[in-house]
Amino acid sequence: MRLWRHLVGVPASVVALFPLVFVLAASLNPSGTLTGSNDLFAEVTWQHYATLFTDALHPFPRWFVNSLVIGVSTAAGSVFMGACAAYAFSRFRFRGRSSGLVGLVFIQMFPQVLAYVAIFLLLSAFKEVFPPLGLGSTLGLIMVYLGGALGVNTYLMKGFFDSIPRELDESAQMDGASHAQVFFLILLPLVRPILVVVSLFSFVATMNDFVIAGLVLTDPDQQTLAVGLYQLVSYQLGQSWGVFAAGALIGALPVLILFQFLQRYIVGGLTSGAVKA
């Protein structure tokens, strides 16, 4: 009875994991090219990792730190703004409430890739007036990401807020709690699973973006992993395959680790809130 389940589970796991095993093997393979990477683990070398951390033209450690900084700030900002908006939509009745929510989701369906030129012009204008928000600024990039953070996140989080009984905040208010105390002290701890899910998703999305990040940050020292690694391999994928594999593996580590630790939340957060929206 149990065995046949493994007959499905094992092949599925192999398909899921094989490419990652291949990356690991390629990153340790001395040949460093795509052609020579098919003998998995025949010989092992750390040289590609060494190249990655010493190559002055491609400051990989900087990219890694930049990506983490941008990813964490964007995730924190998105989750905070999303939670605030979700609280307003879930707990208050005001004019334009339902159309506002639909409008948020609607406007966010315009993908930022399509907005490339408009964002470029906007940030060029900002650069003239207030450089910290303009082209070439990390903060400017984070702001662009935050501008696109409200729609789907708010929708997801509102569903989760709705699933928490209103009686809870009403009784707290009877005891004299202000709206801010209800939000920060009572509701936020209760909606933790969805906070985790939304911040994780926005972290992943930020790590994955290379179009807008490549547009805003042009100085190699400021670039993110996605932009840097893409440029590293875009012209000669086969040639710098070993270095790419090493970079991809290290670059993927934060997300891989987060996912393993936060799985519980992901399963719970996605279903209990998202589906009741």
Added chain:
Amino acid sequence: MRALRFLPLAVADALAVYGLVALGGQRSWWMFALLLAGTVAVNAIYLSKRAVPAKYLAPGIVLLLIYQVYVVLYTGYAAFTNYGDGHNATKSDAVAAILAASEVKTGESRPIRVVEKDGELGFQSGPGWRALPYAEIVARQAEIVKLRVPAEGGVLKTADGVTAALYRPTLTYSGDTFTDTAGTVYRDDGRGAFTSAGGRSLSPGWKVFVGAENFTSVLTNAEIRGPFLGVLVWTFVFAALSVALSFGFGLVLALILDGYRVYRSLLVFPYAFPAFMAALLWQGLLNTDHGFVNEVLLGGATVPWLSDPWLARLSVLAVNVWIGFPYMFLICTGALQAVPRQLAEAAQVDGAGPWRVLASVRLPLLLASTAPALVATFAFNFNNFNVIYMLTGGGPRDAGAPIDVGSTDLLISLVYKLAFGGSSRDYGLACAVSILIFAVIAAVSLAGFRRARRLEAAA
């Protein structure tokens, strides 16, 4: 402690005042007015005792207005213009550029001396002007060769910093027309260019409104319509199959592996691996000559996974399902766990077998609770730029098409190529297609969400 509440507002106001001063200094009165109105509104919201929901919405809305609403509106505006290569700037910029481009050398080179006063460079010496020594001429060469000093109905330009020659434009501009030395007259053709009676245009042109032309050319211009419709169909097929297949695999795995924690930890890996890297990785694995799939799994075959039109479509779909099925697996696992046990038990008591319980109780509830995620995934894959761009770049290219379009191009990668790739970038057309994509995806998603809500109500 109480005063601390106002600290963020105070910081925001300080920044706003700085911005107002800077904008005032540049005389950007439109932006000045917008910033002022925004600042007043934000202060009103946070200083009043009422407007509680607005206090929670304001930060997000402000950023949304700047970075999303503005961008959508700008794209909408540009869709009605001929913005693109050769039509970038205003008419007066175009006139200056045309005149400069038509300049030819008239007369012999004459010796000059490059002089400087308060950082400004010139050729004529006079009181207060300082002649540049040779070392400085070399150091500021780039600046010097760009110098244009007006003289005798033309300009003096230098190539070496020691001699200069007089250049005069061969075109004359008067009464909004250009006339060349042969007497040909170029008039403003109303489409952002100066054009002669014979149909020759001067370059560059400038940005003008072209009405709905970009939209109609997508739908009526036979050269664009064919590829566009092909890409449109493929985009729908790609998004729908991506959702259906990854949901199918995810659901089956969730049903079979329910309760086996270790598989959940393993299967989540492709989803946690950043998608753009996964696509690049698969590009290597599927390489025709050296890829692992051909060389090892197929024993040295040379299957053109990414360069044959149909195989490439199959490959991007397969890779996208590989990236996407763990998400569906997680969602289905969660949704199955959320189905109340009593419901299944009640059905069993009523005599339903395991298949019946699955088909009549668990699946309908699961479908109802995962429907919004399915709609969202469809919308995401409709615009899944990363996978296509990293894996095939849209290719293999359709050699017969007049625009750069390939068999795996989605609408979004087509737009990207129209706007930023290739030799003749047509930003106006790209914006028009963007607006069409936006309309399609919004309509599909709204209909999908409505349907999902009905499913949920029925469940």
